[in-house]
Amino acid sequence: MPAEKAFAVLVLEDGRSFVGVPLGADALGQGEVVFNTAMTGYQEVLTDPSYAGQMVCMTYPLQGNYGVRDADAESARPWARALIVRWACPAPSHHSSEASLDEYLRRWNVPAITEIDTRALTRHIRINGAQRAVLVHEPAAPTQARLDELVAAAKRVTPLAEQDLVAETSRTKQEEWLEPLPPELRTRRRSDGAGLLVAVVDYGVKTNILRSLRERGCRVVVMPHTATWADVQASGADGLVLSNGPGDPAVLDGPVELARAALGRIPMFGICLGHQIMGRAAGATTSRLPYGHHGANHPVKDADTGRVHITSQNHEFQVDAVSIPAGDFYVSQRNLNDSSVEGLGHRRLPAFSVQYHPEGCPGPQDNQHLYDRFIDMVRSGAPVAKVVAGMKEQPRPRKVLILGSGPIVIGQAAEFDYAGTQACKALR
Template sequence: MKALIALEDGTLFEGRSFTGPGEAIGEIVFNTSMSGYQEILTDPSYTGQIVTMTYPLIGNYGVNKDDMESASVHPKAFLVKEYNAYPSNFRSEQTLADFLIEYGTLGVEGFDTRALVRHIRTKGAMKGVVSTVDLDPESLVEKARAWTGLVGQDMVSKVSCREPYGWADNGVVPGTDFSTVQAGIDKPLKVVAFDFGLKYNQLRILTEKGCQVQVVPASTDADTVLGMNPDGIFLSNGPGDPEGAPVVVDTIRALLGKKPIFGICLGHQILGLAYGGSTFKLKFGHRGGNQPVKDLGTGKVAITSQNHGFCVDMDSLNSDDVELTHINLNDGSVEGMRHKRYPAFSVQYHPEHAPGPHDAMYLFDRFLEMLR
């Protein structure tokens, strides 16, 4: 089935759908990971986006329930060079096409993904439309241009949980207190995790390391969190522009200095805003499992998994209060910071390695040391 991909600058690509008819509009971005497409698809940070994979063959190992990073698929569409309809892996339970169809996500193959990626790297991430329904190029380009985009939009409220829940035995446990305990944990550390669009592997790692985790909606106020008397607070990843969620920023600002805080990705950006700084949109973002990051404290370099389109402006922060701790070795952008007076630190990348390398796992241990 013929599909057209139209960018807001008028650039067009022709491919074919492997999931049936459909149309999707969003910000077209690319991910450089060679594997982990299921984790990418179920990452809430991709809400409002159309994901292009740079690795040419996708679908070869299928899909399974254990690699879900949330309860749904979040990109509007999934673009690949070549789709493999016959997965071969002992863990496979479903084909990628059937998985996308189940969640109503359009999948397109059979076009030059390298050309699309090179175009975005030169011009920057763009608004775009993918369609099998409307094949009029002028109509699609106009739809792309008319879309509001992600800047200034509150995307967190679209993906955050509606009710609090716990995590145990690798699954969600409904509840509003710290009554849920992972089997085998003795004297657990209590962590409240703000759900800005979190990935399940963050909860898996925290519980594996001896934490009792209570997940709360992004709209939860500071008094409610402090009333739960946690040992620490975790700020998750999430989609879109952090400046689109000012109420969340105010909540985190009210929690500074009250409990130790660890932020990842959007949680890192929200902390930057809570410190009094600002953020800006990167040209095409960092998305993939091969981003080199240097820890300025130890001098060590970690290869990291990343997925973000915005960045903290370090020059907007008071250097007497906030210290730069990590930098991206590709472009020198901010990858980590810590507060000098409050027990709070954060990183821009994903130490939970889903998908991606395990190099940055030490950050969870660093957080737990703050809680003891």
């Protein structure tokens, strides 16, 4: 057995380098570096097909403390090209853990680096934009000549826009999705979608999108990315979901044509990449964000309800607001951080889309109601604004009991309960 290598090296195309400690597999990692701000959910991030072609830096410093289990995966395998963390817990502690993060990465041949300044890396990407990079494990500290070699290798990495990542992550044949729901979903299963058949076009679909539909009683048929309107018609589906996925929507002519043909013929819901596909089908353009949205705490305002929701996001591209043709399509949701388009609705037809992930996983569950909105739209055939107007308003709480941590020392002022104090300020 070869000796373990002592150094891990991450080199960006602009020459910035980070030397740390190896984690995971001794393999070459190459792709575009993005950062994710979620505090948990590293396994869901690794297995989200939307991360195909990318190396993920987790900004929260501690990762791996609760291990991994196969039931939490968002697909059959990890799609991220590499993982970058400040510190990885070597001995996870959780009753359902099946392996450590290091063991999981080795099993799937995913390289990783730890014990580097992830704050500095994140700041560098925020200032300079997305970077192609390579990650290697080395037996000795890299010389300047070796770093120069790695910079050249990083510059040769194929950009996301030039890779057919959707074809890489999609299923190759149509199938009904019959995987059993996990116990926590079986106990809260509902019948809202009973009797409905929903076609989901797989551009890199997350498992929890399929679970969210099945949880509501829908039958789900999953189609490959090459599906056409004729395929959807032949399936007998009552509703159509355009899934999330990786890469640049500008190169997806087939999916855009499907969305254009389906509009007005079947109720349609686009998620993440599916939202961008719907935007292009509406006649809008798409463009790349400076460093993407990756995290579980992005505030979004819904114009149809006036409410603000915290969302889980993972995308590099956006629908350009100024390019949306005047008329039937309108911007239904916006990001409160940068005002980017987070949702589209159609004024006359049953079609809407969101840029974020309503199922969370990882992230907040604030937006699970969008699957209910879609089911109501399928049943009624009404445009989304009318569906929203007819949905039952959830009662707002009038009183809230906050159980804080209390004073550390008897007689200490309440402001030392930081979490409780912040909650009071927010509710006020």
